Amino acid sequence: MAPIHAGQRVAVLADAQNLYHSAQSVYSQNIDYAALLEKAVQERELTRAIAYVIRAQSEDEDRFFEALQDIGFETKIKDIKTFGDGSKKADWDVGMSLDAVTLADHVDTVVLCTGDGDFSRLCNHLRHEGVRVEVMAFEESAADELVDVADAFVDLGERDETFLL
Structure with a gap:
């Protein structure tokens, strides 16, 4: 397992x-998300930060998408699909995996x-690479x-006062 060091280039992909x-x-x-990104990068060199979001036509979502961009995330937006039986x-x-x-x-x-x-198979593939x-x-x-299968796991619940609004 590779240690963390200041010169590491990091991509942060947020589901x-x-x-x-x-x-x-x-x-x-x-x-x-600001605290999430800061912890993810940890003094390393941020290459890309991408937040994958779903457009569900809720009232505050455009403000949320803009806030993500202000924090430093690129947003990738997908519309929610509603099927004939009403399921969504x-x-x-797939998009996150391809980007990774x-x-x-x-x-x-x-x-x-x-x-x-x-994403466990993706982790195995990335580690193999x-x-x-x-x-x-x-x-x-x-x-x-x-x-x-991850090299490191950060439990957001251990520091909920940091990672939750």
Whole structure:
């Protein structure tokens, strides 16, 4: 496992949907994305910070998207899909994975801000490519297989006063 050092180039990929639902279900609060980004970078060189968000036509979402950009995140926005039976779906798993694989040649570390176990195979792939993988999520809602394959895991719940608004 590669240690953290000041010259490391870091990409931070934040699954806003996953973080939102985890913070709401456990704490009924929202994520402090400025604190999240600061902890993810930790004095290293930030190459890219991308927040993957879903447009659900809620009243404050444009303000939220602008706030993410002000903090330093590039936002990638996907509209929620509603199917004929009324069910809704929107996720960024494939988009985040493709971005992580694309960025792997340009960074030393990828910080995945999600607890979604679907990203465990991505972690294995990135580590095989020589990229350090760190995961930031709430332990109580993070998939064990994701935590187990990461080089480092930051439990946002251990410092909820820092990471929640």
